[in-house]
Amino acid sequence: MTFEIEKCEGWGRLGLAFGKEGFITPNIVIPCFFNNNSSSQQNSLLDLLKFQENNASLTSRNNVIMDNIDFDYFPSCFIYPSLQMQGKSLKEVTCFEDMFPVDINQSSNLKASYHLIPWDLPTIYLNRYDKYIQTLNKIEVPELDDKIKLMLNVPFTPEILETELPPLRPSVISVVSLGDISSLLTHPKLLIRYLIRIKSWLPSNKMLYAPAVPSSYIPILVYLGIDLFDLLITEMYSANPDQQLDLILEQQKSRKAFSQILDLTRKAIETYKLRDLTRIFANSYPSLKTLLRISDKQIPLEEGTPIYGSRTLYCTDETDFTRPEVTRFRERVQTRYFPPSHTTGIIFLPCSAKKPYSKSKSHNIFSKVIRQNLKKKRFSVGEVILTSPLGVVPRELEYSFPAAHYDIPVIGEWSQIEKKHLEEDLVYFLSKIKPSIPLVGYVKGIERDILKKVCKLHNRSIYLITQDTTSLYSKEALKEFSAILQEIWLNISYKPKIPNRLMFLRAIADFQFGKGIGQVLIPDHVKIYGRKELGIRVQLNNKHLLTFRPETGYLTLSLTAGKLLLDYSCNLVTFDGQKIIGSTIFSKAIIMADPEIRQNDEVLITDRNGELLAVGIAHLPGKLLVEMKRGKGVTIRQKVN
Amino acid sequence: MPQERNQLLASTVFNLRQEYLSKRPPDFQPKLWSTKTETRKSIVITMVIPTRGCSWAFSDSGGCSVCGYVNDSSYDQVIPTQKILEEINLSLSQVDSSKPIEYKLYNSGSFFDENDVPQRLRSQIIDLIRKTNGILKLSVESRPEYLINNQKAIKKVKEMLEPIKLEIGVGIESSNNAIIRDCWNKGFSVEDYQRSVQITRTLGIRIKSYILIKPPFLTEVEAIIDAIKTACDTVEFGTDVISFNPCNIQKGTLVNHLHKQDRYQPPWIWSVLYIVKTIRKKYPNVEIICEPTAGGKHRGTHNCGKCDKTVIDLVDKIINKKKIPDDLSTICSCFLKWRILVKTPIEIFRSRNLSRLRRFDPLNE
Numbered sequence A: 001m002t003f004e005i006e007k008c009e010g011w012g013r014l015g016l017a018f019g020k021e022g023f024i025t026p027n028i029v030i031p032c033f034f035n036n037n038s039s040s041q042q043n044s045l046l047d048l049l050k051f052q053e054n055n056a057s058l059t060s061r062n063n064v065i066m067d068n069i070d071f072d073y074f075p076s077c078f079i080y081p082s083l084q085m086q087g088k089s090l091k092e093v094t095c096f097e098d099m100f101p102v103d104i105n106q107s108s109n110l111k112a113s114y115h116l117i118p119w120d121l122p123t124i125y126l127n128r129y130d131k132y133i134q135t136l137n138k139i140e141v142p143e144l145d146d147k148i149k150l151m152l153n154v155p156f157t158p159e160i161l162e163t164e165l166p167p168l169r170p171s172v173i174s175v176v177s178l179g180d181i182s183s184l185l186t187h188p189k190l191l192i193r194y195l196i197r198i199k200s201w202l203p204s205n206k207m208l209y210a211p212a213v214p215s216s217y218i219p220i221l222v223y224l225g226i227d228l229f230d231l232l233i234t235e236m237y238s239a240n241p242d243q244q245l246d247l248i249l250e251q252q253k254s255r256k257a258f259s260q261i262l263d264l265t266r267k268a269i270e271t272y273k274l275r276d277l278t279r280i281f282a283n284s285y286p287s288l289k290t291l292l293r294i295s296d297k298q299i300p301l302e303e304g305t306p307i308y309g310s311r312t313l314y315c316t317d318e319t320d321f322t323r324p325e326v327t328r329f330r331e332r333v334q335t336r337y338f339p340p341s342h343t344t345g346i347i348f349l350p351c352s353a354k355k356p357y358s359k360s361k362s363h364n365i366f367s368k369v370i371r372q373n374l375k376k377k378r379f380s381v382g383e384v385i386l387t388s389p390l391g392v393v394p395r396e397l398e399y400s401f402p403a404a405h406y407d408i409p410v411i412g413e414w415s416q417i418e419k420k421h422l423e424e425d426l427v428y429f430l431s432k433i434k435p436s437i438p439l440v441g442y443v444k445g446i447e448r449d450i451l452k453k454v455c456k457l458h459n460r461s462i463y464l465i466t467q468d469t470t471s472l473y474s475k476e477a478l479k480e481f482s483a484i485l486q487e488i489w490l491n492i493s494y495k496p497k498i499p500n501r502l503m504f505l506r507a508i509a510d511f512q513f514g515k516g517i518g519q520v521l522i523p524d525h526v527k528i529y530g531r532k533e534l535g536i537r538v539q540l541n542n543k544h545l546l547t548f549r550p551e552t553g554y555l556t557l558s559l560t561a562g563k564l565l566l567d568y569s570c571n572l573v574t575f576d577g578q579k580i581i582g583s584t585i586f587s588k589a590i591i592m593a594d595p596e597i598r599q600n601d602e603v604l605i606t607d608r609n610g611e612l613l614a615v616g617i618a619h620l621p622g623k624l625l626v627e628m629k630r631g632k633g634v635t636i637r638q639k640v641n
Numbered sequence B: 001m002p003q004e005r006n007q008l009l010a011s012t013v014f015n016l017r018q019e020y021l022s023k024r025p026p027d028f029q030p031k032l033w034s035t036k037t038e039t040r041k042s043i044v045i046t047m048v049i050p051t052r053g054c055s056w057a058f059s060d061s062g063g064c065s066v067c068g069y070v071n072d073s074s075y076d077q078v079i080p081t082q083k084i085l086e087e088i089n090l091s092l093s094q095v096d097s098s099k100p101i102e103y104k105l106y107n108s109g110s111f112f113d114e115n116d117v118p119q120r121l122r123s124q125i126i127d128l129i130r131k132t133n134g135i136l137k138l139s140v141e142s143r144p145e146y147l148i149n150n151q152k153a154i155k156k157v158k159e160m161l162e163p164i165k166l167e168i169g170v171g172i173e174s175s176n177n178a179i180i181r182d183c184w185n186k187g188f189s190v191e192d193y194q195r196s197v198q199i200t201r202t203l204g205i206r207i208k209s210y211i212l213i214k215p216p217f218l219t220e221v222e223a224i225i226d227a228i229k230t231a232c233d234t235v236e237f238g239t240d241v242i243s244f245n246p247c248n249i250q251k252g253t254l255v256n257h258l259h260k261q262d263r264y265q266p267p268w269i270w271s272v273l274y275i276v277k278t279i280r281k282k283y284p285n286v287e288i289i290c291e292p293t294a295g296g297k298h299r300g301t302h303n304c305g306k307c308d309k310t311v312i313d314l315v316d317k318i319i320n321k322k323k324i325p326d327d328l329s330t331i332c333s334c335f336l337k338w339r340i341l342v343k344t345p346i347e348i349f350r351s352r353n354l355s356r357l358r359r360f361d362p363l364n365e
């Protein structure tokens, strides 16, 4: 298999097919209708219908340059008549060569070509796909040129959603074409189920081809795992005079629009902006929007979403409230964040436009008031920021992606779903705090309402400022805040100070690697150098342990840290070998990987016996690290000598 | 001799057929009907009689995937012999013999199959025909195996009829064995057909070959190619008449089942026109027939709904060697849609929602 993945987002992949000399995916393929030149009748038929325009014989393809697209640059997809049309029966086929009307190796002078395996019509139409695949699995595969790959068409049928497809013999097929996908574009629910079906059946190193879809669907279909497209729809539209088109659809007509959108999509994956691009296009049609909205619920897009990536995370519409980065943050706060044991009070604060919050003017003012009123006791008080769409952001996590990176339109109105999310997160948060601990809410408007509602519902008393406060920076409001803090001062006990930075780092370690990891990874006797905003280095017994990077808000590990984590088997990658040479591990040398690993995650590399060999950064999610047979897997940061 | 069948296809066809036939009410009246048309040269009488019904359709292979003729046959009831003879008599007595008569006698099965048409009934019918003045030609239908196995009976019928000509229609449908077996479920092979043609022709009998347009499962363009190739082959094998039959949807058949799921669409009339045009050009002297059943309707060959009648008329014109416009797109804009459909390979990827593909609005499916 010569497909490697450079980067991914959601189910989308930026890849390289046919090796280094090949082409980038997602990309276009050019379907070529094979015609059998030996039959004179067929020839005359083809003449009359003027087939030649989009026809190509196997040995030469016209070098067409249309709308500045060099067609020779794209791989061909040869489409052959069905077995029946060729006068064959599936039963008689023993070798793949038998299935084609010509020797497909003839096309090896092309840069790259796919050959669609001809259908056996009754098995396909009578819903016996299982039988078809089982037979294909038994057929002998001939030696094929490197530039030739086989493609299998697995069209949608309602039955395919219900029946289990037999696993495909790995060596046979490189690409699966989703033949019926164009009929599902306006049926997003079925489309999603179809994609889930195919994806769960097919290993990740196979590519997916979506024939005849319009260009505006490209970004989202790439996000949902499609690698190859074609220009069939432009041909269909341009030859169809009475097609009524919405203005917005006009772009479907042009081949140029196709290559531009593809270009954009590839750049988007490269810069971790694919999700943003899908949102932009999703607003074109109701069905596209539905597709995006339900895909968050039904597809584990989070698995393919990097742990950190772009410098900003824009949340501009309701689809962003459920985007994987947001959902992952909320989930991790819910399940991995626990206020330190010495916490004796909690203050809820509003978010700020400037990130991290503590660098904003407003939070500076709040800190000052807190410092003045709580004095030393402030170290045993937790600060929590209420915001949308991230919900509850503990002060310790304000640097961690996407807390310091998200950006939302500020209108002062919240949608139902935003409110619901914050409520949920608050319920979780409150459940982790002893009832005796005093709560203060220095928030107004919607955050105040929600806080009040949740506290009331859970029988928790909370100090809130008066409802009609217009500005949290006004003298009156701040005075009220001071008064409240004075009042709780009595109830807060001063606990011996645990270094703030230590708590900060442990909270991040928990958030990054799992609950309880902070305690293991960062023992009490470490030495901490540096400041949050500039980066923190941590030493253990005079050896470098880990670094906090303010840009991402995550920790990077040294071998020493790796050793501490080894027993907790998180982010483990098993390398097929004794010693790592060079600074990269390729995915073909990876036998096992923690499925929880995400792109850009810190990983521990061990040999088969579990001996630590190195620490590094994952290039791909855990699932792909195992399933891919080519391409980079892990970049080594430090290895055993 | 019957060709090996496609088990999956045969059992599906069988089940659908049984399901439909089992729902036939006990008081069902087998259908008997006739039509009479007058052409320039002759009067054509078509008489459809409900004999037992096609044995192939009652077999455990279920019959041909497109054919619902058995629905109207006697099947599990007594063959209404008396009524059949009376009706034939009536139809013969009503014609004035100013023009010669072509008599088409169809029993929705094989005329030479003893189980379908009992020998006694057959002789009685032939007797009636033979005694009538002015009959030029008798047309019947049969599957090839009865032509190969019942040579004696056929020879006798032929001799009895003299000087009335005998024409036998054989449904070959396709000259591609894989399509015959895996799409049509015909249960015989092209070689069987070839032999039956040879045998009957040496007896001086005319052969009419039925070619069905658009096998189930095939794309529009594949169906066109198959029909053209089949027509050429039948001419080479020595057929006297080619009868093109664009598929129509009949009850209790596989095609009906697929059609309901939108996995089958009858051919465009443009395709029919294209096929007929190609064959007319290639064989100017062969007799061609094409009278589409349910033409212009959803269950028959159709175009957009606006131009159907016009284009069916064009088919007729071509058969009769009259001129038709060069640029067909001036007749109806749906011609261009059809052209895209046969030109772009999208259809080959798809197996459902075919009517939408036909309407051709990819973003409004």
Ligand code: SF4
Pocket (backbone or CB within 6 Å): B054, B055, B056, B057, B063, B064, B067, B068, B069, B108, B109, B110, B143, B171
């Ligand atoms: S097409 Fe002819 S052979 Fe086939 S089932 Fe019908 S009557 Fe019988």
Ligand SMILES: [Zn+2]
Pocket (backbone or CB within 6 Å): B303, B304, B305, B306, B307, B308, B332, B333, B334, B335
């Ligand atoms: Zn029309």
